[in-house]
Amino acid sequence: MHRYFSDTKFKITLCITLSLLMGIFVAAVSDSGSSPFSSALSVVMTPLQTLASEIAEKLDSFEAKFVSSGVYEQEIESLKQELDEYKALLVDYEKLKQKTEAYESFLEVKEENPDFTxxxxxxxxxxxxxxxxxxxxxxxxxxxxxxxxxxxxxxxxxxxxxxxxxxxxxxxxxxxxxxxxxxxxxxxxxxxxxxxxxxxxxxxxxxxxxxxxxxxxxxxxxxxxxxxxxxxxxxxxxxxxxxxxxxxxxxxxxxxxxxxxxxxxxxxxxxxxxxxxxxx
Amino acid sequence: MKSKESFYHILRKISIIPVIICTALLQNSSDSSSGIGVFLLVPLTVSIAMFEHEFSGMLYGLLCGALWDLSSAIPDGIYTLYFTVFACLAGLFTHYLLRNTLISAFVLNIFGTLGVCMLNFIFNCLAKDAADIWNTIKFFYIPSFVLTVVTIPFIYFPVRFLERKIRTKTII
Structure with a gap:
């Protein structure tokens, strides 16, 4: 192992490590927040990452077909409960709306006929x-x-x-x-x-x-x-x-x-x- | 003959790059609806460094870290530096101290994953003064650490197969 530390390869490794440290410093102070090496690599990798994301999305939808029916049943139950709650809220809303409309016309009648009780x-x-x-x-x-x-x-x-x-x-x-x-x-x-x-x-x-x-x-x-x-x-x-x-x-x-x-x-x-x- | 040897030598070096790119894409593109991350690049770096030793392993580790830095939320260059140094150390230990076995791969992977989790924790939790740190450790870092460590056989053996296949061709 001592031979490695006196070898040229170790010196190259050290230079690369120091340049990476400099890259971190540059990334920290630059406006973009990224080092020059990352910027260069992203030019090559971004199209590949886009392709990989699309493939992952397609696989996700394919995977959904193999999800057990129990999972779907649970989801359906919770959605049904949610739907019932929303229906109840809608009924309350409609009732309030009708009451408001009735009270609005009542107010109009009252204003036109102050003698009414x-x-x-x-x-x-x-x-x-x-x-x-x-x-x-x-x-x-x-x-x-x-x-x-x-x-x-x-x-x-x-x-x-x-x-x-x-x-x-x-x-x-x-x-x-x-x-x-x-x-x-x-x-x-x-x-x-x-x-x-x-x-x-x-x-x-x-x-x-x-x-x-x-x-x-x-x-x-x-x-x-x-x-x-x-x-x-x-x-x-x-x-x-x-x-x-x-x-x-x-x-x-x-x-x-x-x-x-x-x-x-x-x-x-x-x-x-x-x-x-x-x-x- | 020498040209054939050098051809297979280059082929071996180059054939690892698509593996690294695919693993990086797989790690960073997959749906994490479970909220747990599997850091596939760590066992891959360990496996490659164990076969390629310190210098080549360091370069491949640099590539792994750089690919992870493209999509990471921690400051740019941190993973690149970490993987460069870690891969170099893994190669060194395998070359001079450890035997190239699955057990050694497990040990190196544990330390590598621990390092990644600590880096992530420092920059995402401590530096940002995140609330509820213990739950983050319990529900993210510990499961991610365990899952990453158990993936080493699934990565070590295919890398070993690839390396030995191309080395055999080189010898022939």
Whole structure:
């Protein structure tokens, strides 16, 4: 071994080691952070490294086919759990979104009608045997709800409270033939009455009666409550005129009304417990 | 005859270079989704140095270290210097002190891998003031050390086969 230390090869080894040390120093102080030797080598090696990475990627995807089914089953289970969590979050989000929309329109109504007193309520039951779509709300006399209180969704009239208990109330929708609403068409200001008939209710439309033969009401007109009778406040939207039809029994005409809201999909509504002109 | 000998001599020297390049690419391109590294260049350097001895082994070690430096996160040139010196020492020990056997390869590989792990640890953990050092040692360095050491038979025997095959041709 002593011969090696006096050999030329040892001196060459020493020179290479010293030059490598210098290379480290150069790399440390240079902007690129790499030594000249590494820079030169990378010119040759970079294409090879790129090729090797591509081959490695292809091998990874090939290897995946030989992974045991147990691994995939576990992955599927955890993904299913994650999906269920996201679905639950989505349901909550949609509920919040609906509530926000309802509260936004409620705020608009409140600002336009500061005299209204509201109670918010949730639909807790629907009567499947009732073809007119009546439903039960979770507010009753303990919340100042009374019989004949109008029920609204935003600016739209939905129905009226017909039965009240301590903690719940039953609402008849406008499709119920026992519910009549005095109204007017906003453009022509013509007074009329909204009625319900069974055959129309099945189609999801209302009947607008009391129109003159030469009524100026046309299709697309908006019909609102007139406030006459003291049951419903003024200017609650009922729906839009669908078509004008000649009455069969006399020479008058009537119009069919398409309600603005689908009553069967409601879950949050407001009950107007008091307003100016109530009972007048 | 002499020209044939020198041809095989050169062939032997050159044939090792693609092996080194492929091993470097394999080590640095493979997916490390398990979070553990296998330092294939260490047993390769040890195996080559044991057959090529101190000077040639030092040059091959320089190449191994330089290839690793291309993709390493520690300051450039550190691995090159380390592998150059280590390969030279491995060649020296094999030439003058140790026998060229698998046991010697294991011993040299253990020291080589230990050196690489310490370098890596110093520059990646201590120098960067990394948190949770003990877990890094437990879940990365120790498994990587063990895996690297156990790969020596898979590298030593193919290198020995290559070296002996070309040496036999040289003799003939």
């Amino acid at each position: 509201f109670v918010s309520a949730n639909v807790i039951m629907r009567d499947n045997s009732d073809i007119y779509g009546s439903f039960t709300l979770n507010k009753g006399t303990s919340d100042s709800v009374q019989k004949n209180n109008p029920v609204i969704y935003g600016k739209y009239l939905i129905g009226v409270v017909k039965e009240v208990t301590q903690n719940s109330c039953t609402v008849y929708t406008l499709f119920n033939p026992s519910v009549n609403v005095s109204s007017y068409e906003i453009r022509t200001r013509e007074d009329c009455i909204i009625e319900a008939q069974t055959d129309f209710s099945k189609q999801g439309i209302l009947k607008l009666t009391g129109l003159s033969r030469s009524t100026p009401i046309v299709s697309g007109g908006i019909v609102c409550t007139s406030g006459i009778g003291g049951i419903y406040p003024r200017d609650l939207i009922v729906g839009s005129v669908k078509e004008i039809i000649d009455e069969e029994t006399d020479i008058s005409v009537y119009a069919t009304i398409q309600p603005a809201i689908d009553y069967s999909s409601l879950s949050d509504v407001f009950i107007i417990t008091d307003f100016d002109g109530k009972g007048e």
